[in-house]
Amino acid sequence: MANLKELRKRIQSVSSTMQITSAMKMVSAAKLKKAQDSILQMRPYASKLKEILQNLNSTLEGNDGIYASKKEVKNVLLVAMTSNRGLCGAFNSNINKLARKTAEEQKSLGRHVSILCVGKKAYDYFKKLEYTIAGNESHIFDQIQYSKVETLAENLMADFRNGKYDEIHLIYNQFKNAAVQYPTVEQYLPVQKPENQNSAATDYIYEPEKADLLQLLIPKSLKIQVYKAVLDSNASEHGARMTAMHKxxxxxxxxxxxxxxxxxxxxxxSITNEILEIVSGAAALNG
Structure with a gap:
């Protein structure tokens, strides 16, 4: 009977766990719909803005080209974007492993690497290792707002302008669907030129003046790139958690x-044994 009691407890425990994971799956599915809509609406705009920025890269001069200027790389910043919570499969570990691999590759080139953690799981991972932690921006994922991301982007651009970092890379999960996310390393600064260098440069008509427009357009584009990465990571998190809870x-x-x-x-x-005991007892009495 003790065995039966133990099995009943285990069945009840598994049933409770199943109810919790099922509820978490439904919550993640609801959040995923909103997050997916946000990134799918933002992605075409961000991609086009990035394309324009890259096309203008070859025409930038003086202070206008400060975000595209290339110099000897000595200090590199990696911005690792994870979630603040777990229970989302390999979502966080994939980013932490990729960030660590990228850091080791940069170190092998003789560069000093700093890591900016955007997400509690990245901070918890890297604070135990021998890496320079540039900061912890976990609050961004508490409630995603453009104003918070804008401040983060402005700080990154200021650090690059001031020469604190010679290269800045974004490391995040790129959202494809609820079941598939791609861990991605994307160079943020300096701005890269278009992949097809042989194509003719796009001839833009500037209104107002080119200098005034670029002064507004370039920071705007760089802020949007960070915001897109944050939205990608957020949608990927909910998709990964929904899939993990489903499994x-x-x-x-x-x-x-x-x-x-x-x-x-x-x-x-147990019932069979009880019947055998009763039959055996009755047979002994009759005997």
Missing amino acids: ATDNARELQRVLKLDYNKARQA
């Missing part, structure tokens, strides 16, 4: 089925 619910359901089968077998064996 956890399925596993709990399968474990519950196996435990119920074991419980029924044990209960049947």
Whole structure:
């Protein structure tokens, strides 16, 4: 009977876990819809703005080209974007591993690497290792707002202008769908030129003057790139958590089925033993 009691407790425990994971899956699915809409609406705008910025890169001169200026790379900043919470499969570990791999590659080139953690899981991971932590911006994912991301982008641009960092890279999960996210390393600064250098430069008509327009357009584009990465990471997090909770619910359901089968077998064996004891006792009395 002790075995039956233990099995009943395990079945109840698995049932409770299954209810929790199922509820978390539904919550993540609801959040995913909003996050997915945000990134899908932002992505075309951000991509076009980045394309324009890259096309203008070859025409930038003087102070206008400060964000495209290339120099000897001595100090590199990696911006690692993870979530503040777990229970989302390999979402966080993929970014932490990629950031660490990228940091080691940069170190092998004789460069000093700093890591800016955007997300609690990245900070918890790298603070235990021998890396220079440039800061912890976990509050951004508490409630995603453009104003918070804008401040982060302005700080990154200021550090690049002042020569604190010679290169800045964004490391985040690029959202494809609920089941697929791509860990990505993207050079943020200096601004890269278009991949197809042989193509003719686009001839833009500037209104107002080119200098005034570029002064507004370049920082705007750089802020949007960071905001897009944050939205990508946010949608990827909810997709990864929904998938992880879906698998956890399925596993709990399968474990519950196996435990119920074991419980029924044990209960049947217990009843059979009781019947045998009664029959044996009756036979002994009659004998």
